[in-house]
Amino acid sequence: MPKHVIPETTWPDRETAQSSLLFQPIAIGPIQSRTRTWVPAMVPWRSTENGEATPAVLDWYERFARGKPGVLVVEATGIRDIPSGPLLRIGNDGCIPGLRELVRRVREASDGQTRLLIQVIDFLRIRRRPDRRKFLERFLEITDRHRRGVSQQPGMEERDLSEESAVREALLQLSEESLRSVLTEREWESLEFGFRERVTDTEQPHIANLPQVLPGLFATASRRAREAGFDGVELHYAHAYTMASFLSRRNNRTDGYGGSPEARVRLPLEVFREVRRTVGSDYPVGCRFLGDEVISAGSTVEDAEYYGVEFAAAGMDFLSVSKGGKFEDARQPAVGEAAYPYTGVSGHECMPTVRIEGDPPFGRNLPLSRSIRQRVREAGFRTPVVGAGGIQSFELAEGALQRGDCDLVGAARQSLADPDWFLKMELGRGAEVRRCVFTNYCEALDQKHKEVTCQLWDREFRPGDAAVAVSQDGRRRLVAPPWTP
Numbered sequence: 001m002p003k004h005v006i007p008e009t010t011w012p013d014r015e016t017a018q019s020s021l022l023f024q025p026i027a028i029g030p031i032q033s034r035t036r037t038w039v040p041a042m043v044p045w046r047s048t049e050n051g052e053a054t055p056a057v058l059d060w061y062e063r064f065a066r067g068k069p070g071v072l073v074v075e076a077t078g079i080r081d082i083p084s085g086p087l088l089r090i091g092n093d094g095c096i097p098g099l100r101e102l103v104r105r106v107r108e109a110s111d112g113q114t115r116l117l118i119q120v121i122d123f124l125r126i127r128r129r130p131d132r133r134k135f136l137e138r139f140l141e142i143t144d145r146h147r148r149g150v151s152q153q154p155g156m157e158e159r160d161l162s163e164e165s166a167v168r169e170a171l172l173q174l175s176e177e178s179l180r181s182v183l184t185e186r187e188w189e190s191l192e193f194g195f196r197e198r199v200t201d202t203e204q205p206h207i208a209n210l211p212q213v214l215p216g217l218f219a220t221a222s223r224r225a226r227e228a229g230f231d232g233v234e235l236h237y238a239h240a241y242t243m244a245s246f247l248s249r250r251n252n253r254t255d256g257y258g259g260s261p262e263a264r265v266r267l268p269l270e271v272f273r274e275v276r277r278t279v280g281s282d283y284p285v286g287c288r289f290l291g292d293e294v295i296s297a298g299s300t301v302e303d304a305e306y307y308g309v310e311f312a313a314a315g316m317d318f319l320s321v322s323k324g325g326k327f328e329d330a331r332q333p334a335v336g337e338a339a340y341p342y343t344g345v346s347g348h349e350c351m352p353t354v355r356i357e358g359d360p361p362f363g364r365n366l367p368l369s370r371s372i373r374q375r376v377r378e379a380g381f382r383t384p385v386v387g388a389g390g391i392q393s394f395e396l397a398e399g400a401l402q403r404g405d406c407d408l409v410g411a412a413r414q415s416l417a418d419p420d421w422f423l424k425m426e427l428g429r430g431a432e433v434r435r436c437v438f439t440n441y442c443e444a445l446d447q448k449h450k451e452v453t454c455q456l457w458d459r460e461f462r463p464g465d466a467a468v469a470v471s472q473d474g475r476r477r478l479v480a481p482p483w484t485p
């Protein structure tokens with residue numbers, strides 16, 4: 001049973017909507033957004049295995065653009081030139097023509113009224129949870145610690161463990177409890193959850209030198225974004241990924257890039273400065289970061305307030321605030337699957353549903369953007385702040401702006417459920433909005449890296465309808481049903 005019900009709401013008439021703050025223009029650095037409506041990044045899992053934009057990717061963004069949001073942010077797009085499944089990439093110049101076409105389609109569908117940003121991301125390696133036998137027979141690197149640990153187990157004292165294969169054989173025979181005592185904490189985690197790299201693995205040269213390589217990678221990706229015609233770049237400093245891990249209170253690197261808040265924010269600032277130097281001061285660059293990590297020993301809103309002021313002072317053009325979405329509290333994946341950072345408490349806070357404990361999910365994360373915005377203003381900066389999390393009505397969106405919770409209203413799932421919802425409100429046709437039910441069918445698809453769709457779209461779809469583009473399983477619409485203003 002849902003704990004929270006979608007509240008009844010009153011939609012504004014056209015005149016009220018058009019005089020509201022929500023539909024007033026706002027500057028985002030050197031550009032203007034026509035309204036204060038914002039569609040945050042959402043990965044639809046529609047690119048090729050090489051990260052190129054497919055016709056389905058273009059259709060996806062075109063459909064959002066028809067609803068003419070002030071700002072539309074393209075999904076987390078990988079900055080490296082490495083295979084990463086059907087996730088969009090901007091890691092080499094070959095990506096530019098496809099992205100240029102995406103920009104063209106959005107401009108055309110929105111009559112040039114939507115500002116288009118692209119979210120650029122770096123992430124570290126994560127492997128699927130292994131089968132126990134395979135892990136012990138093949139993946140685990142055998143060390144003297146294992147030899148010692150095995151020889152201390154009852155009945156194994158006399159074993160000849162000089163050969164690696166003998167150690168592996170012995171490990172396979174151990175009970176769960178004994179095996180846990182023999183493996184390091186990290187090895188146990190790799191067995192139970194799948195191996196996951198961290199920014200603190202500085203004994204690995206490619207992790208130690210992240211501060212040397214990331215500024216250049218982000219800057220080159222941003223240069224490509226500008227060449228492709230995007231209106232700006234959103235640096236992904238949120239959730240479970242590399243840059244958020246540098247910002248995390250859990251980052252205890254000792255090379256000047258971890259430990260104190262000043263050291264944790266150092267690389268995010270260096271990345272930004274290199275991006276700025278590359279794209280110029282007349283090109284909008286901002287970031288998405290966490291108002292709260294919602295994990296034990298993680299960063300809180302106090303850290304986020306400090307980061308927000310630092311980012312504003314460095315010259316970012318906008319700050320988009322998110323919450324949670326971490327690996328640290330992710331649910332254990334099944335064997336053969338990878339951990340998903342939106343499964344634990346922090347994940348639920350990131351994309352709150354009607355089943356969430358405590359306060360309703362609607363506008364639940366706005367206190368974070370409010371505190372950050374207040375601190376940024378007190379420090380003398382006008383940088384616009386984007387809030388998000390369960391926003392699904394005019395009342396909530398306009399109220400957030402009026403109260404100063406944020407300067408732009410982000411709505412991800414409500415815009416997925418109905419990409420025309422902002423436009424419907426603006427035209428005084430709010431009664432026609434298809435309202436999100438906040439049960440995260442879409443997020444479950446994201447978790448499986450399946451084409452993301454909304455369950456509500458299929459109410460207007462009969463499988464076999466030749467006019468409608470369908471998912472690979474043939475059962476779901478790939479884009480929202482059309483609407484004529």
Ligand SMILES: Cc1cc2nc3c(=O)[nH]c(=O)nc-3n(C[C@H](O)[C@H](O)[C@H](O)COP(=O)(O)O)c2cc1C
Pocket residue numbers: 040041042043044075076119238288322350351352388389390391410411412413414442443446452
């Ligand atoms: C299917 C799906 C994919 C998402 N992908 C991204 C992403 O690529 N980058 C990002 O910063 N957030 C991503 N999010 C999080 C949303 O941008 C947003 O922060 C979150 O859903 C809460 O806002 P909402 O309540 O308006 O949906 C995704 C959310 C969903 C549902």
Ligand code: SF4
Pocket residue numbers: 413414416417435436437438439440441442443453454455456
């Ligand atoms: S699938 Fe559910 S949670 Fe996702 S957008 Fe649609 S109604 Fe909202």
